[in-house]
Amino acid sequence: MDGRRWNELRRFQCRINTHPNSADGSSFVEQGNSKVVCIVEGPMEPPSRSQLSATEATLNISLNVTPFSSIDRKRRNKNERRIQEIITSLKRTFEQSIITDKYPRTTISITCHVLTLDGGLISAVTNSITLALIDAGIAMYDYISSVSAGFYDNTPLLDLNQLEENDLSYLTIGIVGKSEKLALLILENKIPLDKLEGVLAIAVAGGHRIRDMMDKEVRRHGELRLSKLANK
């Protein structure tokens, strides 16, 4: 462990509207040493007609894990299975939480760049997408805040770093707002059923804390915008 208590998050910092000129919505999330930039474009007319859906918006997510992000410099293929899996599950999550039928015949394209990676890949990406979507002004039901939690020697642990992820079995959840509804639950290895409850409980608590921090940042940014408007 790195000096945190079992139920403490890593350092969490976020910024929204980081790229005001190049995108409709953008965000930057730092969870411990994992850093993710997310850019949202849209809702816009889709590049090809085939992707179009008459009733709701289509989501396009791309995830770029930069070669310099992890311990060894390694170029990752965009079509790598693992990345594709993550993208699929992210897509499902956000299709449910964006009010997609508000934007028929459009696409929303989401691009994430992972700058450094130190565990919690999915959770950092999810959080950054939430923030960028908010920044883009896309209607959502609520925040999706995500965090990982693992299980070691009868103790549940929150927000694992890379070292811990390698050794422990862990799950990542995405929580809808302040509720206890899960929009995302990924568990790639085994956690005994009777211990799962405890792990989920701390993950939910951690998710709520992250939501608060994201909310604070959104409000800070909103006030900044307002004051700018007022000054005009």
Place this chain on the structure above:
Amino acid sequence: MASPVVGKKRLSEGLTVTSKVFVRSRNGNASKIVREHYLRNDIPCLSRACQRCGELVAPDANGQLPKFILSPEPLQLKEVGRHYVVVDTNIILQAIDLLENNQIFFDVIVPQTVLDEVRNKSFPIYNRIRTLCQDNEKRFIVFHNEFCEETYVKRLDSESINDRNDRAIRQLCTWYQEHLQSSGINIVLVTNDRLNKESAVKNNITTKNLHEYVELHPNCSELRDLIPTEEFKQREKVEHFFENHYTTSRILGGLKNGTLYQGSVNISSYNFLEGEIKVASLPKPLLLIGSANLNRAFNGDQVVVELLPKSQWKKPSTMIIDDEKLNTNEDPNNEDTQISDRERRLLTQDAIDTQNDSSEVQPTGRVVGIVKRSWRLYVGQIVQNSVSKNTSNSAKSCFVKLMDRTLPRVRIRTRRANELLGQKIVVAIDSWPTTSNHPEGHFVKCLGESESVEAETEALLLEHDVEYRPFSKSVLDCLPPEGHDWVVPKDLEDAEVLRKDPLLPKRKDFRDKLVCSIDPPGCVDIDDALHAQQLPNGNWEVGVHIADVTHFVKPGTPLDAEGASRATSVYLVDKRIDMLPMLLGTDLCSLKPYVERFSFSCIWELDDDANIVNVEFNKSIIKSREAFSYEQAQLRIDDKSQQDDLTKGMRALLRLSKKLKQKRLDAGALNLASPEVKVHMDSETSDPGEVEIKKLFETNSLVEEFMLLANISVARKIYSEYPQTAMLRRHNSPPATNFEKLNDMLRVRKNMAISIESSKALADSLDRCVDPNDEYFNTLLRIMSTRAMTAAEYFSSGSYGYPEFRHYGLAVDIYTHFTSPIRRYCDVVAHRQLAGAIGYEPLDLGHRDKSKMETICKNLNKRHRNAQFAGRASIEYYVGQVMKNNESVETGYVIRVFSNGVVVLVPKFGVESLIKLDDLTSHVESVNFEEDKYQLTFTTQDGKHQRTVAVFDQVKVEVKSILDQSVGKRKAQLVLL
């Protein structure tokens, strides 16, 4: 490797983050390692004298608050006053025994930095210090100084890691000193590192080295001897007795390219200068001959060896070499080479002998590095003539002869050598420098007068690494609070009862079955009980009920951990060292008669030929009707007048068991023998009375057969459910080389042979080897074949392929231990896995993890072996005591012949002993040793007759017991008549 870049950021919540970046290149590529490190200011000091830290505590995941352990009124000593101790890494590594001693070192703070260093250096010591920190008696705490904002130190540019760590320790001392200033408690840093000490003194930290710290204690004279030997005084003329070991890189390289071999040393029990090492890539073991080639390796060490040139290849020596014969006149203060000269002479003679016929030479090797020492605590006795007569009170060197004959004597320095003469003492070994002929050690504790029962028992427990201390409080806390009043709940539907034990409805109620147990007389830990009843369709329902230990021993509790580490109960002649606390073993779990007990039942439906029609496993409740001894059960079965259902059931069991046995024997199960004896104790004086060979009844094999059947059934069940981690037991077929010598002896002496292609062939050939003139011969042969067998071992099913699961001795394809959970931990694991397999309760993670299961198995195997050795040693000791009183003439058998002695086994006492040539005859020159015929011819003492002694010969020997002065061990002395 580039130097780390350290960044520091402050967080709003008061946590501080340090990010470290290491860039190090490994095989050419650059890899970047980024670690986060959170510093905090809410780490409590855990001192009960501190008023400030009480608010800082936060509960852990189980809702428990950390306990404040350090006493508010710590030990007061002159010079340093009331104080807490901070220990440095070198102290823990060198003097862990002293830290564990309960006369010194209370209220100790172990910095996290130190703990990490210890873990990297030696994992066993790390575990010991962790245990120390966990039990509160000595008030040890770990302070996480690396995570504390005030005590974290950044590594400077020109600083080595060691220097930084030392500085971190000093920083911690300063912090504690300031923190506890108001309560007037001092901090003493104990370190043996001179540089660290000097710097600490500069920073106004009270610092002592181990010597100085011990001297402060009023009872220091006793403790002083416990201090490990430090760097020895520099001698002007340094003479090297041994070659240096190779460097690590050279060893690794050599192992990789196949020029060096790794293995564990096995010293011959007849010749302490000759060792064998099994190397996977060579068919025969490598020989290591002479102390120079052994190069300081101990029995059991993991070593790296290199091959010697073919010209130096030799045959295993046929000499018996004893340490005492060689090193009697050595002066421990003076390194003298004359002894090794003598040693060398013996060896040259040996070499000449063997070079004459080079038919059977074995490759020899030389130790070039020691990977892992097998050092532990050893029991021994001070060698009388190594103690100088000078009575001054200064520390003197003397030799300790260890109980284990395969080990060299150890040099210790003590002031109390004269006091300790004739006592059994425990020593620890510190080092074996190249400049010394003997390993250096230090005195740990005294067990008492040699030959007293207490000292001997303790010594043999220690020597076999058996944990014999009483159970700790945390373990006893896991027992049911009702204690002996615990009963099986009366009303199984009662809500209160169900709330306590929600699994209760899943138990089957077998209280109406006529269950009884059959055990050795006087048995109190009754593991198993049986019943049989005829079914309407003519088949038999047979049930084996095993004590439900896992109902009380839940995984993850201290009780479970203790059981896992003890692994087995140890049976000594006069004493039993339990695996589980008495309350469970002899009462709550034990399937005592007339009371209701929880059990784990295995119920078969068997047809009349004892074929299994159906099998079912259930947790259950039973009520045993009677507890028989083997003899009582036999009498009851044989008594025709008894016609009640219980007796009828027992008769059915007996009949079925005979069929089972026959089937097993047909499949090729071995019937081996060991010279087991039992010592009768006089109940009044508890003096050993007489020795008898164990008697067997039919009922013995009744119980055995059904236990085997249960074990096999359970093994199949848990293997089908957990193919990767099932706890099983296997018995390898013995390698042919083990039987080579025995077969050769048989061919030469008796013109017989045993075949070993399969266990069936072996069983049959053993049956054929009968000497009409000597009915014991067959048993003797079985004893000797047993010794050639490999030992059965526990394993988890993921470690081997299915064909290798075979149990050779029992001739079954899969086997486990299930039937004695009170005294074996393997059975506890098997119980849990079976409970998981039948869906009774989910299986604990630890028993589903392959690597964890492997660790458990490794420990089980080790403990099991040790327990057996300890049991045998105990019998040996008592047999010695019996023989002390009655010397007699007995029949013995020659089982090995050397060029200078023979080994004789006396079945009546189950002892074997060496008769040295010097004791056989004074005409040494007349001796003719014919190795290929396994016989030794010599002229008898009176010089008139020629006498020939060969392997398998029946001889009359006079048995008496003598005390070996140097080892303090009574052993059987045989005199050939």
